[in-house]
Amino acid sequence: AKAVRDRLRIAIQKSGRLGDPSRALLTACGLDWRESRDRLFCYGESLPVDLLLVRDDDIPGLLADGVCDLGIVGRNVLDEQAAEREQAGVVPVAKELRALGFGGCRLDIAVPDDWDWQGPEQLRGCRIASSYPQLLRRWLAGQGIDAEVVMLSGSVEIAPRLGQADAVCDLVSSGATLAANQLKPVLTLLRSEAVLAGPVAPFADARAELMQLLLRRMDGVLRLRH
Ligand code: PRP
Numbered sequence: 182a183k184a185v186r187d188r189l190r191i192a193i194q195k196s197g198r199l200g201d202p203s204r205a206l207l208t209a210c211g212l213d214w215r216e217s218r219d220r221l222f223c224y225g226e227s228l229p230v231d232l233l234l235v236r237d238d239d240i241p242g243l244l245a246d247g248v249c250d251l252g253i254v255g256r257n258v259l260d261e262q263a264a265e266r267e268q269a270g271v272v273p274v275a276k277e278l279r280a281l282g283f284g285g286c287r288l289d290i291a292v293p294d295d296w297d298w299q300g301p302e303q304l305r306g307c308r309i310a311s312s313y314p315q316l317l318r319r320w321l322a323g324q325g326i327d328a329e330v331v332m333l334s335g336s337v338e339i340a341p342r343l344g345q346a347d348a349v350c351d352l353v354s355s356g357a358t359l360a361a362n363q364l365k366p367v368l369t370l371l372r373s374e375a376v377l378a379g380p381v382a383p384f385a386d387a388r389a390e391l392m393q394l395l396l397r398r399m400d401g402v403l404r405l406r407h
């Protein structure tokens with residue numbers, strides 16, 4: 182059984198695209214923190230809601246392990262982990278509670294600029310590099326396309342030039358990274374944005390009420406932003 186807790190712990194990205202807007206959203210919800218020197222853990226002052234600053238990719242795992250109660254993470258990261266758990270036959274532990282309206286991007290398949298793109302059939306027998314192997318495999322299976330997935334945790338865009346892959350499946354925001362690597366997006370697998378991720382089952386301790394309070398405030402903030 183999990184420990185009874187009376188503080189809520191939220192994981193957000195330490196640095197990178199989602200970090201600052203995540204913090205700004207939580208601040209707009211009336212939260213504030215006494216900053217610790219290493220700034221990995223921020224102790225909540227106005228409410229017992231603490232922050233943990235981590236790598237975005239670690240957030241689903243922290244939720245799964247019960248280390249954190251809520252997380253702000255890209256839908257792409259959350260969905261990839263959910264697909265991985267499904268594949269492994271384990272129950273989901275985190276779900277999307279709210280879409281947050283920032284950090285918008287797409288998970289796209291991109292091919293070298295000089296390909297004459299005809300359609301998904303062209304991917305048959307190709308090696309596709311991605312940090313989202315589960316989402317890519319699921320999509321390929323749905324299309325009935327047999328292709329090899331090359332898992333890379335970073336620098337996916339350089340794989341075709343290095344001869345590691347023929348195409349990539351990566352996040353696209355402005356499109357600058359693809360363009361700088363002579364790649365062009367041809368298909369979208371997922372439209373993503375930052376989401377609030379939280380438990381599938383409600384808390385049975387003081388965190389339940391804290392979470393209701395936070396969600397109410399967040400809904401108010403999100404409504405005003407529209
Ligand atoms: C993504 C993706 C590309 C970049 C694309 O990485 O992997 O590197 O953004 O953005 P652009 O279209 O605006 O050039 P990101 O930095 O979001 O996350 P990561 O550090 O977890 O790879």
Ligand code: ZN
Nearest residue numbers: 197236237238
């Ligand atoms: Zn990341």
Ligand code: MG
Nearest residue numbers: 335336337352
């Ligand atoms: Mg990147």
